[in-house]
Amino acid sequence: xxxxxxxxxxxxxxxxxxxxxxxxxxxxxxxxxxxxxxxxxxxxxxxxxxxxxxxxxxxxxxxxxxxxxxxxxxxxxxxxxxxxxxxxxxxxxxxxxxxxxxxxxxxxxxxxxxxxxxxxxxxxxxxxxxxxxxxxxxxxxxxxxxxxxxxxxxxxxxxxxxxxxxxxxxxxxxxxxxxxxxxxxxxxxxxxxxxxxxxxxxxxxxxxxxxxxxxxxxxxxxxxxxxxxxxxxxxxxxxxxxxxxxxxxxxxxxxxxxxxxxxxxxxxxxxxxxxxxxxxxxxxxxxxxxxxxxxxxxxxxxxxxxxxxxxxxxxxxxxxxxxxxxxxxxxxxxxxxxxxxxxxxxxxxxxxxxxxxxxxxxxxxxxxxxxxxxxxxxxxxxxxxxxxxxxxxxxxxxxxxxxxxxxxxxxxxxxxxxxxxxxxxxxxx
Amino acid sequence: xxxxxxxxxxxxxxxxxxxxxxxxxxxxxxxxxxxxxxxxxxxxxxxxxxxxxxxxxxxxxxxxxxxxxxxxxxxxxxxxxxxxxxxxxxxxxxxxxxxxxxxxxxxxxxxxxxxxxxxxxxxxxxxxxxxxxxxxxxxxxxxxxxxxxxxxxxxxxxxxxxxxxxxxxxxxxxxxxxxxxxxxxxxxxxxxxxxxxxxxxxxxxxxxxxxxxxxxxxxxxxxxxxxxxxxxxxxxxxxxxxxxxxxxxxxxxxxxxxxxxxxxxxxxxxxxxxxxxxxxxxxxxxxxxxxxxxxxxxxxxxxxxxxxxxxxxxxxxxxxxxxxxxxxxxxxxxxxxxxxxxxxxxxxxxxxxxxxxxxxxxxxxxxxxxxxxxxxxxxxxxxxxxxxxxxxxxxxxxxxxxxxxxxxxxxxxxxxxxxxxxxxxxxxx
Numbered sequence: 068x069x070x071x072x073x074x075x076x077x078x079x080x081x082x083x084x085x086x087x088x089x090x091x092x093x094x095x096x097x098x099x100x101x102x103x104x105x106x107x108x109x110x111x112x113x114x115x116x117x118x119x120x121x122x123x124x125x126x127x128x129x130x131x132x133x134x135x136x137x138x139x140x141x142x143x144x145x146x147x148x149x150x151x152x153x154x155x156x157x158x159x160x161x162x163x164x165x166x167x168x169x170x171x172x173x174x175x176x177x178x179x180x181x182x183x184x185x186x187x188x189x190x191x192x193x194x195x196x197x198x199x200x201x202x203x204x205x206x207x208x209x210x211x212x213x214x215x216x217x218x219x220x221x222x223x224x225x226x227x228x229x230x231x232x233x234x235x236x237x238x239x240x241x242x243x244x245x246x247x248x249x250x251x252x253x254x255x256x257x258x259x260x261x262x263x264x265x266x267x268x269x270x271x272x273x274x275x276x277x278x279x280x281x282x283x284x285x286x287x288x289x290x291x292x293x294x295x296x297x298x299x300x301x302x303x304x305x306x307x308x309x310x311x312x313x314x315x316x317x318x319x320x321x322x323x324x325x326x327x328x329x330x331x332x333x334x335x336x337x338x339x340x341x342x343x344x345x346x347x348x349x350x351x352x353x354x355x356x357x358x359x360x361x362x363x364x365x366x367x368x369x370x371x372x373x374x375x376x377x378x379x380x381x382x383x384x385x386x387x388x389x390x391x392x393x394x395x396x397x398x399x400x401x402x403x404x405x406x407x408x409x410x411x412x413x414x415x416x417x418x419x420x421x422x423x424x425x426x427x428x429x430x431x432x433x434x435x436x437x438x439x440x441x442x443x444x445x446x447x448x449x450x451x452x453x454x455x456x457x458x459x460x461x462x463x464x465x466x467x468x469x470x471x472x473x474x475x476x477x478x479x480x481x482x483x484x485x486x487x488x489x490x491x492x493x494x495x496x
Numbered sequence: 497x498x499x500x501x502x503x504x505x506x507x508x509x510x511x512x513x514x515x516x517x518x519x520x521x522x523x524x525x526x527x528x529x530x531x532x533x534x535x536x537x538x539x540x541x542x543x544x545x546x547x548x549x550x551x552x553x554x555x556x557x558x559x560x561x562x563x564x565x566x567x568x569x570x571x572x573x574x575x576x577x578x579x580x581x582x583x584x585x586x587x588x589x590x591x592x593x594x595x596x597x598x599x600x601x602x603x604x605x606x607x608x609x610x611x612x613x614x615x616x617x618x619x620x621x622x623x624x625x626x627x628x629x630x631x632x633x634x635x636x637x638x639x640x641x642x643x644x645x646x647x648x649x650x651x652x653x654x655x656x657x658x659x660x661x662x663x664x665x666x667x668x669x670x671x672x673x674x675x676x677x678x679x680x681x682x683x684x685x686x687x688x689x690x691x692x693x694x695x696x697x698x699x700x701x702x703x704x705x706x707x708x709x710x711x712x713x714x715x716x717x718x719x720x721x722x723x724x725x726x727x728x729x730x731x732x733x734x735x736x737x738x739x740x741x742x743x744x745x746x747x748x749x750x751x752x753x754x755x756x757x758x759x760x761x762x763x764x765x766x767x768x769x770x771x772x773x774x775x776x777x778x779x780x781x782x783x784x785x786x787x788x789x790x791x792x793x794x795x796x797x798x799x800x801x802x803x804x805x806x807x808x809x810x811x812x813x814x815x816x817x818x819x820x821x822x823x824x825x826x827x828x829x830x831x832x833x834x835x836x837x838x839x840x841x842x843x844x845x846x847x848x849x850x851x852x853x854x855x856x857x858x859x860x861x862x863x864x865x866x867x868x869x870x871x872x873x874x875x876x877x878x879x880x881x882x883x884x885x886x887x888x889x890x891x892x893x894x895x896x897x898x899x900x901x902x903x904x905x906x907x908x909x910x911x912x913x914x915x916x917x918x919x920x921x922x923x924x925x
Contacts, residue, residue: 143905146898157605160597168589175842176586176856181835183869197906233905269869288724291869295717316914323910355909398886405882406610413604413886416918420911421887424902425895427605428883440612440698440720442881452871453834454857457827457842458850466854469575473853476572476662477626480784481752482849485745489845 068364070344073371073382078329080298080367080435085281093252093281100256105263111253118222120248125264127230127246132239135232144236150425151202151240157427158210161446173459178452182212185266186449187258187290188243189273189283190234192221192250198237199423203430203444204272204293205241211449217268218243219258221250250275252282259286270449293444297435298327298367301419302388302408304379304401307336309394310415314339315346317392317419322363323356329367331386333379340370380404387438390419407438463489497793499773502800502811507758509727509796509864514710522681522710529685534692540682547651549677554693556659556675561668564661573665579854580631580669586856587639590875602888607881611641614695615878616687616719617672618702618712619663621650621679627666628852632859632873633701633722634670640878646697647672648687650679679704681711688715699878722873726864727756727796730848731817731837733808733830736765738823739844743768744775746821746848751792752785758796760815762808769799809833816867819848836867892918 069076085093099107105122113119136144167177186208190196201218208216218238223229230248238246247265249257255275261267270291271283283292301321303314318330332343347368351360373379380401383391387407395401398413405411409432410422423430433441458466467486474482498505514522528536534551542548565573596606615637619625630647637645647667652658659677667675676694678686684704690696699720700712712721730750732743747759761772776797780789802808809830812820816836824830827842834840838861839851852859862870887895896915903911 142901146901149895149898150902157597160595161607163592166589168586174855178590178857178872178874179831179834179840184835194907199902199906288866291866312917313914316910316917319910320908320914323908350910350913354913355907360910402608402884405608406613407880408882410883410885411608413884416889416892417885417887418892418914418918420899420903420908420914421892421895422883422885423911425899426603426885426887428607428885432883433880437717437720438880438882440880442879443607443883445607445881447876450871451836451862451867451869452874453837453867454839454851454861454872455831455842456839456846456851456855456857458846458855460845463845463847463850466578466850469578470849470854472571472575473579473628474849477628478623478784479749479752479849481745481748481779481789482852484779484783485742485749485847485849488741488745489847 068368068370070340070370071372073333073373073378076369076371078367078386080327080329083277083280085277089277090281093278093285096252097256097282097285100253100262101260108249108253108257108262111251112222112249115251116222120222122264125247125249127235127248132235135235138232139236143233147198147202147237147240150199151206153425153427154202154206154429155210158207158446162210167455172462172465174462175455175457177455179455180450180452182214183269183449183451184213185215185217185268186213187268187271188216188218189254189271189275189279190218190220191275191279192223195274196220196231196234198233199430200274201234201237202241205238205243207429207444207446208449209242211446213449215245216243217245217247217258217265219247219249219254222248252278255279255282255286259290293431293448294433294437294441297437298329299324299434300329300331300386300388301390301392302331302333302383302386303392303394304333304376304383305336305339305394306334306376306396307339308396309339311339311342311346313415313418314343314394315350318347318368319350319354319360320419321390322360322368323354326359326362326366328363330364331369331371333371333373333382335373335375335379337372340372344370376401383408387436389432389434389438390422392417392419409433409438409443497797497799499769499799500801502762502802502807505798505800507796507815509756509758512706512709514706518706519710522707522714525681526685526711526714529682529691530689537678537682537686537691540680541651541678544680545651549651551693554676554678556664556677561664564664567661568665572662576627576631576666576669579628580635582854582856583631583635583858584639587636587875591639596884601891601894603891604884604886606884608884609879609881611643612698612878612880613642614644614646614697615642616697616700617645617647618683618700618704618708619647619649620704620708621652624703625649625660625663627662628859629703630663630666631670634667634672636858636873636875637878638671640875642878644674645672646674646676646687646694648676648678648683651677681707684708684711684715688719722860722877723862723866723870726866727758728753728863729758729760729815729817730819730821731760731762731812731815732821732823733762733805733812734765734768734823735763735805735825736768737825738768740768740771740775742844742847743772743823744779747776747797748779748783748789749848750819751789751797752783755788755791755795757792759793760798760800762800762802762811764802764804764808766801769801773799805830812837816865818861818863818867819851821846821848838862838867838872
């Protein structure tokens with residue numbers, strides 16, 4: 068873990084674009100699924116997941132979903148439903164309307180907004196299968212009005228039997244309309260190009276391993292994709308009044324995710340820096356995921372001291388963290404100077420897990436410095452816009468010379484003539 | 497050109513992902529610029545553009561911009577300014593506010609919206625340098641509030657002297673804050689990673705040749721990019737009342753762009769289909785870009801007959817065209833059934849060039865069927881969002897058990913503890 072002045076620190080974590088062999092494997096899988104459909108899906112599922120299926124078994128049945136409901140604890144379902152209600156309420160506030168602007172000369176200009184017709188969600192197998200991520204991916208699409216949401220997930224991994232019931236219940240609660248037991252690059256290809264059993268979608272969301280990420284890159288263009296999740300970060304910006312136990316606990320909630328995660332404290336307080344270091348050591352010792360958290364702290368953790376909060380803000384804006392917690396005397400005083408952060412948590416009771424699970428804002432956030440230009444997953448990501456243009460004869464006559472002038476300066480004579488023909492003999496009735 | 501029932505037609509134009517040699521060349525250029533900065537820029541400029549510069553000459557001077565103003569015709573400048581005013585006014589209507597939702601328990605949730613800090617615009621050299629595209633790229637960023645907008649464009653191509661004065665004037669009018677004479681993959685790399693003379697940006701926009709497109713793909717992630725423009729389309733959906741001369745003229749305004757462009761008519765009227773075919777032949781004969789337009793029509797043009805307008809709408813939604821013109825008796829009657837189109841032009845006086853140049857909506861639109869999931873370039877493309885979360889002690893206490901339950905079901909103990917520590921002895925003051 069780096070400890071010292073912020074000026075000496077730079078967080079360097081390259082994104083993983085895969086090895087040539089991995090890219091070639093993905094290209095082959097995508098091409099096979101595109102040309103062979105279900106047959107390729109079933110072949111790869113047997114090869115990679117060691118599960119033999121026929122095409123009729125790809126889709127998860129209603130009975131299986133009902134069985135999953137009987138396997139999850141009532142308090143889990145209750146918490147999930149409360150979280151889902153909060154996430155839905157927050158995303159409802161992001162919705163926008165189509166609009167038009169009509170003018171006295173008969174011109175109408177506007178934007179028409181529509182939900183995407185069909186979205187696919189990838190849910191990884193094994194330990195990375197998070198019911199909360201199912202909610203966070205599906206509910207914005209649902210709020211946007213997407214009528215068809217198809218989920219794909221590996222049929223079974225790590226010796227488990229079938230698909231995790233918590234995932235099935237979260238998907239059903241969120242409003243997934245179809246679920247398929249297929250994973251890996253082959254599942255991404257099926258969503259992008261369609262097979263006999265799995266109709267193609269317009270956009271693919273959700274995290275996955277390197278093969279899934281490379282497959283998403285490979286099919287981008289044929290369909291839209293969400294951002295490719297990189298390693299995750301938290302920065303805590305805190306002053307001398309902050310409670311070191313809270314700061315350390317929140318840093319560890321990031322560090323336990325995976326070894327590539329980065330947890331950082333930025334503070335002008337030497338006292339806090341020392342105490343947080345001690346608290347990290349104390350708290351990490353009893354964590355079930357101690358090894359992961361320790362490795363994360365060692366490689367990418369940092370306690371950065373700054374001369375004052377103004378320098379701290381500069382450091383934060385350069386890091387552009389996925390999560391930012393501000394634990395200072397008056398967080399709102401600083402908020403307006405934060406340029407780059409995926410989610411901003413204000414004050415001592417806004418611990419990051421509040422946002423990960425419950426409050427309502429999305430936990431799918433720009434990672435690895437991309438908050439400079441990217442945003443949390445939101446309703447806009449599932450809406451497409453069309454411009455609307457209705458010109459009247461009067462308006463076109465008024466603007467015809469200007470349009471023709473610009474067109475001819477660009478050497479596009481047919482553009483000029485398309486306007487002028489409306490006012491030539493026989494075209495001007 | 498395909499003529500016949502719509503059911504027998506499929507538009508097939510694969511996107512160009514470049515040859516292995518092109519990708520390798522781009523990777524080398526990007527890597528050299530990233531490590532060597534200006535020196536690599538100047539070396540590639542000499543090799544590819546046959547222009548020898550030193551670093552101090554990279555930036556276009558104020559004097560050159562003033563000289564450009566003296567070289568453009570007053571009526572061009574007047575038309576450009578009127579178009580810019582319309583584009584600005586339309587995009588102003590897209591702006592959104594940050595918002596918060598405060599609750600009686602002290603919870604505050606919201607979204608903070610901010611403009612990107614710095615955007616780069618690529619403007620191609622030669623005949624593909626369109627002043628109107630400079631407006632369409634820059635003005636949405638300007639309206640969004642982006643303070644720094646840097647333009648790059650080749651120093652001179654095709655035997656011209658220096659940069660096209662129309663481009664310089666359009667850039668100055670639109671509000672570009674810096675202009676650099678550098679093009680190709682090397683310019684994209686400079687914008688992405690920065691050099692001594694060109695500070696890095698957060699997002700790169702603008703069209704270019706295959707090397708520019710591949711360079712944008714290569715740097716995506718380090719910076720954001722706009723969509724990679726594919727071949728362009730127009731579909732005219734028209735009934736028996738439409739004027740064949742208007743339809744043909746509008747189709748030709750698309751076909752003259754380039755040989756890959758596609759112009760299509762969809763109509764239930766056999767009479768209109770016949771007349772449009774004749775008009776296309778008549779009108780194309782006198783076009784300066786006749787060869788391009790003829791090649792485009794031959795390869796990708798189509799006159800598609802349908803049994804009725806309902807089938808016509810299905811055809812349009814499958815094609816998901818960049819531009820859609822509806823020339824029917826009552827276009828608004830059909831509008832609500834159009835799912836996929838970049839820009840929709842309603843009625844006989846809404847010729848596509850109105851939107852290309854003048855009305856105000858953006859002419860940078862989703863191409864090649866991507867209107868299924870993409871949108872016209874707009875103000876949102878230059879805004880980043882941050883979620884805001886402020887929980888009170890009371891709210892956290894209320895939700896603690898739910899948060900901890902979800903966290904523990906995902907095996908993330910440190911997440912649960914981060915919440916619980918707030919209410920343990922010593923943490924609960």
